[in-house]
Amino acid sequence: MSLDAVLARLDADLPAATDRLLDLLRIPSISTDPAYTADCDRAADWLVRDLQSLGVEASKRDTAGHPMVVGHVEGDGPHLLFYGHYDVQPVDPLELWDRDPFDPELQDTDQGQVIRGRGSSDDKGQLMTFVEACRAWKAEHGVLPCRITFLFEGEEESGSPSLVPFLQENADELKTDIALICDTGLFESAVPAITTMLRGLVAEEITLTGPSRDLHSGMYGGVAMNPIRVLSTIIADLHDDQGRITLEGFYDGVPELSDAIRSQWQNLNFDHKTFLGDVGLSEPAGEKNHTPLEQIWSRPTCDVNGIWGGYTGDGFKTVLPSQAHAKISFRIVGDQDPDAIHRAFVKHVEDRLPPDFSVEFPLGKGSKASQMSIENPSFEKALKALSDEWPRPASYIGCGGSIPIAGYFKDLLGMDSMLIGFGRDDDQIHSPNEKYNLESFHKGMRSWARILHALTT
């Protein structure tokens, strides 16, 4: 079947495809906040209808949380599964957005046109690159190129609590020859890439309670221990002066890079000065004996994602608060055990609690890191297809983020995954003013058309 006709149709249909994406972006499907439950449902309905318009037998499937969207279309050749997620991150601090995050628009910028709005890059825009490739294929050829199963999740940004049970209960239905996942990025905004190494995540929200009520610091200061001071010590002690994480046994299971991978990464000529300079930084801050690229792709890290306690409004209030709170997460790699790391973190905190203090660990969840096995010939075919579309040849890369889905596909369904995406480092995902370059969207759908062609001919 002709690839050129499909590519030409994608070019011609770009304005309409953009309008469809803007329509989906207008739905504020923030999965972590119960206030947006109905919106998540609405986004799922939107996708069911869109898949049905392609002749896909699609439906919304209930879970304990937000629904899954599952669709099937029959065909010859390999059986592919495509995964994306329709939920998005919260939008605060709202005042830092230049416009309503859910009133998206196409904007002219000095890097060309971009689609601005929450979810444009993570992950609705990326998800739609595959759907649009299928739409053009269907329009040209009357059928999709092969047997395809679609799986769209609505809880990726809130820890995917329903994903594992859903995969277990529907394993026969969802197992295919290979999974395609579109939730990653280009390398340095230019080189197309297949991500083969992903970090895992251990996340916890701790609440320290000291005094039984908020106190006046003039009356109790000094004699009553301040929970913010205790929390600060707990956080300050998480790293040593070499940038290493101090939890007991934390580095158990962290692999050393092979010489082959290390030299391949050196060849990428990663420009950490530009990477950091784009966000106002000049000095890499991680482990001193690892390069910045190694730090991001292959080393475990710890970050405080939020902290709060006491009086945080305008003006001054000399309160000594009863409680202090922090959201803390660890990115893990290789064979690091999320449960062991959570236990070591609990011990780290409890060892630093003064008398009379208590602490809560409500989450306690984690996911392992993933490493793809690239022996499957589909990887080389996809790499070549990507190289044909973009000005520079494609590469296998690592990724600092955590996309546990690939690990679940492997462990629960015995299925390899190819992580291919078109996001750029400056897309500001999880931040105000998220955007997706129109080029990413356009070349992204063209890339999928090429990959579908490569995998089915």
Added chain:
Amino acid sequence: MSLDAVLARLDADLPAATDRLLDLLRIPSISTDPAYTADCDRAADWLVRDLQSLGVEASKRDTAGHPMVVGHVEGDGPHLLFYGHYDVQPVDPLELWDRDPFDPELQDTDQGQVIRGRGSSDDKGQLMTFVEACRAWKAEHGVLPCRITFLFEGEEESGSPSLVPFLQENADELKTDIALICDTGLFESAVPAITTMLRGLVAEEITLTGPSRDLHSGMYGGVAMNPIRVLSTIIADLHDDQGRITLEGFYDGVPELSDAIRSQWQNLNFDHKTFLGDVGLSEPAGEKNHTPLEQIWSRPTCDVNGIWGGYTGDGFKTVLPSQAHAKISFRIVGDQDPDAIHRAFVKHVEDRLPPDFSVEFPLGKGSKASQMSIENPSFEKALKALSDEWPRPASYIGCGGSIPIAGYFKDLLGMDSMLIGFGRDDDQIHSPNEKYNLESFHKGMRSWARILHALTT
């Protein structure tokens, strides 16, 4: 003139006096929050009208911030100045209040009746004890007992920015023989007291900025320094493992207690187990070589009054924030220099800033500690009057809080102050569910009648 008649009238008029206080408490005069500017103005108007009803020539006086209320009444004998403040602390966390903080009421509790509401103890209820004593005196005798100047401030809870200029510009008008200040407490809720030792305050709000925007911790974690981690280290390093504050030169000017004062305080038999037990604590947390009472009254301290940064809403967001914030204050004693301490704090922070980080110090203000000279015979007269009213004899005490007004009266007007108040340790000032015992209100106004009588006969 007869004291007994005044006391009897105060007893008879207590329900009406309570209604008047509830009326004043309904005005949400939160000085630190610009949203309540009109309410602060309304509280000042209320007091002007109330003083005028006592025959006082009273008026609202403009400042750069909230207005002062000043009143004068002529008379024989000593010229007294009475000071109180009509502004109140913010009320958050609002959800911890059992009722609307500005819908006050009289409640029955196991410690008798209390007046519940923001400002009931700090300082509207205390301020009104003096006004009610004057009202009863005027009703019985047709005139007030002596020449009195009233000064009510509206910015005490927000650092009193207009106070010093106002005192300087109106020094001739406001200088009297002695000042009476009602903004302190009983000793251990039972012993009436004149506070002769007050700590000063240095307060600052720091904002650390690292990356120029919020980042995704999966993409930048490790390689980009997290401002919350830097802030935590800054806070953790403020104390050593003996509970001492580590700022360079911090203890310069901190006096050692005289043996006389030390033994007087030992005689008070301060029960720190009850003091701490009331707020869910058992172990004092301050400097290890000082008793809890010394820590509260005579030692400098440092507290974090608020901290915030990153994502603090429901659920989890793996953000690496651009900024982190903290409100930090120091209580200082003796001859400690607030400016020097602020400079040492700035150095402490700047020494710990990583490359590329910046920090703001918007406040930079402080007040010295105060020590009253009790040679003035008014002190002994007031001590005896208090002892006559309450079941246990009155005592000179220290106070952990900061009431810079006494220092300003001394430095700017050359005037001694007597700090006499009727608050209790469990009044929850600056906290949810603030209250003032009806006994404090009732015996407070009776105490002022006795003190006025003692000072003028």
